[in-house]
Amino acid sequence: MTVPKHSYKDIAAKKVKLRNAKFNAKWLVPEDQLPSPDTKDVLNWIESSGNLTDKELKITGSIAETILDNIKTKEWTAYDVASAFCHRASIAHQLTNCLTEVFFDEALERATELDKYYEDTGKLVGPLHGLPISLKDNFNIKGKATTVGIVNFCFNPEYFEEDAVLVKLLREQGAVFYVKTNVPVAMMMPESINHIWGNTTNPMNRLLSSGGSSGGEAALIKLKGSVIGVGSDIGGSIRIPASFQNLYAIRPTFGRFPTYGARSGLPGLESVNSVNGPLTNTLEDLELYCKSVLACEPWLHDGKCIEIPWRKVQIPEKLNIAICGDDLITRPTPPVRRGISIIKEALIKDGHDVIDWEPIDHLRLAQICTSFFLSDGGVHITKETDATGETLFPYMTNYGTSPELKVSELWKLHAERTTLIKKYLDRWLASGSLTKNGKPIDAIIMPTTPFAGNPNGKYHDSVAYTSPFNLLDYSVGIFPVTRANKDLDPVDDSSSNYTPTDTKIWRDYNPEESHGGAVALQIIGRKFQEEKVIEMLKVITKLINYSD
Amino acid sequence: MTVPKHSYKDIAAKKVKLRNAKFNAKWLVPEDQLPSPDTKDVLNWIESSGNLTDKELKITGSIAETILDNIKTKEWTAYDVASAFCHRASIAHQLTNCLTEVFFDEALERATELDKYYEDTGKLVGPLHGLPISLKDNFNIKGKATTVGIVNFCFNPEYFEEDAVLVKLLREQGAVFYVKTNVPVAMMMPESINHIWGNTTNPMNRLLSSGGSSGGEAALIKLKGSVIGVGSDIGGSIRIPASFQNLYAIRPTFGRFPTYGARSGLPGLESVNSVNGPLTNTLEDLELYCKSVLACEPWLHDGKCIEIPWRKVQIPEKLNIAICGDDLITRPTPPVRRGISIIKEALIKDGHDVIDWEPIDHLRLAQICTSFFLSDGGVHITKETDATGETLFPYMTNYGTSPELKVSELWKLHAERTTLIKKYLDRWLASGSLTKNGKPIDAIIMPTTPFAGNPNGKYHDSVAYTSPFNLLDYSVGIFPVTRANKDLDPVDDSSSNYTPTDTKIWRDYNPEESHGGAVALQIIGRKFQEEKVIEMLKVITKLINYSD
Known part of the structure; x- marks a missing residue:
């Protein structure tokens, strides 16, 4: 046809x-009663x-x-x-x-x-x-x-x-x-x-x-x-x-x-x-x-669901929190860096033990995740887009250009990912050597992206703050910290130049444009720790007390 | 090289x-004190x-x-x-x-x-x-x-x-x-x-x-x-x-x-x-x-393990058991059919509710499982066997001849398998319509293979009694019932002719050759029901009271 x-x-x-x-x-x-398109912040418009x-x-x-x-x-x-x-x-x-x-x-x-x-x-x-x-x-x-x-x-x-x-x-x-x-x-x-x-x-x-x-x-x-x-x-x-x-x-x-x-x-x-x-x-x-x-x-009801009911969990009064403020792939923009500082100070002030967390293997985990997305060579997506002549957006051109993997190649990636999963778990559980009470960390706190909301069309190609935890299959919560503020979050002087994407994000950053954007972070628990993540969010929410 | x-x-x-x-x-x-090679049953030799x-x-x-x-x-x-x-x-x-x-x-x-x-x-x-x-x-x-x-x-x-x-x-x-x-x-x-x-x-x-x-x-x-x-x-x-x-x-x-x-x-x-x-x-x-x-x-210790401790479970005093005595792909040989009769009668006599279970989708599940094994076109195995010139046994020639799948083809099989998993779970939970107390079945009992131990080299190519439950990822126990007996398990007159393999198994069956072989069956619980399977095995073991 x-x-x-x-x-x-x-x-x-x-x-x-x-x-x-x-x-x-x-x-x-009525159209003419709506806020004009140049009204950026419409949060309170409805009220x-x-x-x-x-x-x-x-x-x-x-x-x-x-x-x-x-x-x-x-x-x-x-x-x-x-x-x-x-x-x-x-x-x-x-x-x-x-x-x-x-x-x-x-x-x-x-x-x-x-x-x-x-x-x-x-x-x-x-x-x-x-x-x-x-x-x-x-x-x-x-x-x-x-x-x-x-x-x-x-x-x-x-x-x-x-x-x-x-x-x-x-x-x-x-x-x-x-x-x-x-x-x-x-x-x-x-x-x-x-x-x-x-x-x-x-x-x-x-x-x-x-x-x-x-x-x-x-x-x-x-x-x-x-x-x-x-x-x-x-x-x-x-x-x-x-x-x-x-x-x-x-x-x-x-x-x-x-x-x-x-x-x-x-x-x-x-x-x-x-x-x-x-x-x-x-x-x-x-x-x-x-x-x-x-x-x-x-x-x-779903054969892939796991028989773990919602459990009552107790978390330590004082948490061991690892903070990874920068994944060394794309440096967060200034508002996000400020958000990390806010939570770090608040946790320390409240008596929690805060350590640094190195983003070991995050890049490789993110790369493998992308390889999995593209492993069918975009066949499934392009079959649908081609059917109506719909064009791929720039973010997705790789679905039209990536070669399809053979199953034997996919297996090699699986095996590598399985090793990385083991390595990450071992590192997590060995983190007691870095904490004051000798117990492993309870969570990692990280940026979710480099952005306080990216300017439309300028996200570029990095989901490396989030996708490693898809591969690890960890339970992750998101919590708000603050809003971008052009006065508090000026352009910084120097680029980190980790990657071409990193440099682009640094060049794009415009305090005026980002003003009012959201700064929300990830709190990462291990697999099946959703209950614990929620309990930890309760602690954090009290410390931050965020409202728009 | x-x-x-x-x-x-x-x-x-x-x-x-x-x-x-x-x-x-x-x-x-000493070699000369060992039983002669034509001593078939060596179970009690050591004692x-x-x-x-x-x-x-x-x-x-x-x-x-x-x-x-x-x-x-x-x-x-x-x-x-x-x-x-x-x-x-x-x-x-x-x-x-x-x-x-x-x-x-x-x-x-x-x-x-x-x-x-x-x-x-x-x-x-x-x-x-x-x-x-x-x-x-x-x-x-x-x-x-x-x-x-x-x-x-x-x-x-x-x-x-x-x-x-x-x-x-x-x-x-x-x-x-x-x-x-x-x-x-x-x-x-x-x-x-x-x-x-x-x-x-x-x-x-x-x-x-x-x-x-x-x-x-x-x-x-x-x-x-x-x-x-x-x-x-x-x-x-x-x-x-x-x-x-x-x-x-x-x-x-x-x-x-x-x-x-x-x-x-x-x-x-x-x-x-x-x-x-x-x-x-x-x-x-x-x-x-x-x-x-x-x-x-x-x-x-293993990032793929699931945080479910060993749980204390209580099972009903009288179980709802579905029995599938024949998967309609390969009919069990006579000793296995007798084993099914023994457990069926024992369960009924003890007051359990026994219903028939149709092997719906078992063939397709088994086919997909085999496709997964062969999905890399045997690349991983033949790389190793070729490295030393080792030849493939007849059971494994398909690892040398099957085409490697593309990832997009693999995804289609995944999607089909996921649908079959859902369908099987729904059928299990709807089985209350077939039981006396209206509750779903507790387990399925089935042969493990068509054989009471196959004569060396004559297993042929069917693992369809077992592999569907690998795809479904159910918890399965094995329990002994009886031993093949040439007097009780004569050749039957007619072939079922389900498949060429079925016909071969029927032709191969020789009561004399199989005499003394094991008849052990599968008891199948749903996902993560290992504890329940063990509790059910306790009930069955008491009923069967098997010893060699």
Whole structure:
């Protein structure tokens, strides 16, 4: 079959038109009343614009637990809650272009059913009764498409017939779905841009990217168009957007949260596994989500899940924390370096033992991770992009040019990676020789990227702060520290010149342009230490006490 | 470099000569006093031959717990124990050709050290203080080679510099290593034969194979030359030999027992993972081993291990058991069919709910498993065999002829396998619709192979009873039921003609030849249900009450 050149534009336009028809006009702000495109920071615009009622503001400003409690006590109906979030998500979209699938009608219908059920039976359908949850556009939802930013997937299939396992479990617990959120093409770029939905910008500073690949999710949550959203991460795709919007997030070890039925840009890749996890404005919401999913015993629903329930863990009162402020591949920009200083000082002041952590093998781990992404020679992605004539963005040209590996070559990379995993674990457990109490470190704290949100189009090619932990399959949390400040974060004089990318990032850095961007860091626990990561985040959150 | 044709014979001869020099003459039975080669069943030969002292017989006839207790109470020394097992293993080798590396001197030295430590300190070094453990010749031991049956590995390296993680942990607990045991070339055949060490025969009937790939281990344990041995399994390699020698065994889910530092025939293959687990004469020994390894917290030593401690589980008093007596790919030979009838009747009589289980997708799972083994086009194996000119056995010619897959093709197989995993799990959990109490099945019971031990060289090409559970990564136990009996297991009249292999197996079956062979079955639990499998084995063992 010959595909007409540029048919991708027609398909994308058709898809967007159908989506746009799903918005409710009453919830949209007239174009001329929106902030002008040169308004960088739109964080407080929704609150101050008067478009939401007080009740809507109160609902969307609440944490999940409050929402659930207020539905339980009948202070609010599930309909009230769904409606408020649909309204706010609509405006968040107008400000950042964060949504893909929109299905407010179904959400309100579902909320009505939940209210009726509660009214009729006196029972809640589950612990998430009436809670709106937003999903990255890679989770299959019955009756919806899943584009993962690829034009050929707009109508292929037009509607999935089954929920992804995670969606099914959340739905059974009472969650209400209402939107899916934007991603890069095949979810394989650090900015959420594609030929269907366009680019999602960062509400903290719209000159900056929302990050990728869960950028739509992060922008939506930051504007409180959602209380809990679910993203996915195979090289940093939860953590980068979460850090660019100063959110909390968890990249779990593979097998803790169910992945079956999520659409992949690289289906069948298992050398490094995509995982999914929550992005939230608060730590309370993060924990509530993790507990709720694990309470569903996902191992009974997804054959790759691991039978580890959510565990109560106790952490030492004083932590042993290793800090790696610079991976020697790309030096963080000044605001991120300041963020590292802030956390370091706060930890020391609070009596925790802080040691330095060398980024040993990080470069090789990152290289191998990239090799895995490209190991099929881009066959799976280019088959889809070629089908409609869609062109590859500059970030992804290597998917069109990399040679396909032979399986024997892949095995060699696996074997090397397995050795590096062992080496990293041994180093972690031997770190007691560097701490005061002789016990190994509890966590590593690192930048998530070199950026406080990268200027749109200028991420360049390094995900080496995040991707090593995908290969190691460690549990990683994201926490906000501060915002970029042009007065506190001036250009530095000298380049580190680690790599050409490093030099480019140094040249690009512009304090004015980055002003207001997010500085959020990674806290890294070992495999299956999600509970511990959350407990450590509680300690850190108290020390930092961040608010926008 | 040109390798002289047949250099492999010289290398192998040199290696065997070095190994033979390690035997202790005083422990070897003079050739002319050994049973004649036409003595098929040598199970009781060691006991009755008068070569072992009463004390040696008592030690080697004890379960591990008794051995450990008697060392603790100083009834026996670790030296007594090591010496007894070295002696008995020597004779077991003379009867079945089961050993590869032999290092009795080091074992006795180690035992002496342990005795001295206990004498000096009053303390045991760990819970396995003085327990001899035999290892399949794929576990690296510091100072020893690991051939995995490949000539090119005889001296390459001549000595490994580090213990495999499992070996290190067992050693720290006090285990004494003294032998490694025979395997097929690269551990990829169902019979333990190779160009270095030759063939390991079955002590229950030496016309039969000991099975593969942990055949040396199984033969040694059956003759009580070891109380606990460790094998590995990527397609059936623990289960087939365990079943051919009527042993107990566990094929655990990947990640429960550490695998790092075990040599692989297919290094870097991860589409299906090799796992290791114990083979024993008793269920008590099986459980002791599992508990001991998990008590070492292997996840702190092997980055691929999963943080699930050994758990106390309770099983229903009356089990829901699905029985699949025939996988419709190769019909079991008559003794195995009788074994299935025995367990079925015993379970029903004891009040358990027994339902039939269809082998849905087993053929496809087995096909995919084979495709994974061959996905590198045999590159890794033929590189090693070509290096010395060693020829491939008929079972392995496909490693020399299969085309190498491209990574994109591998990904398609992964995706298909992932769907099959989900489908199987769903079917398992939906099985409550078939049981009396409405609860899903607790386990599946199946033949392990079509054979009560195959006649040497006549396994043919089907591992479809075992390999589907490698792909599903389920926890599987092996338990003995009965022995083949020429009077009870006559030739049946008609072939099932499922497949050409099936027809060959039917034609080969000879009641006289198979007489005395083992009939042991698989009991299959879901992922990470090793504890439950052991509890279920306790129920079954009481019902069957097997002894040779």
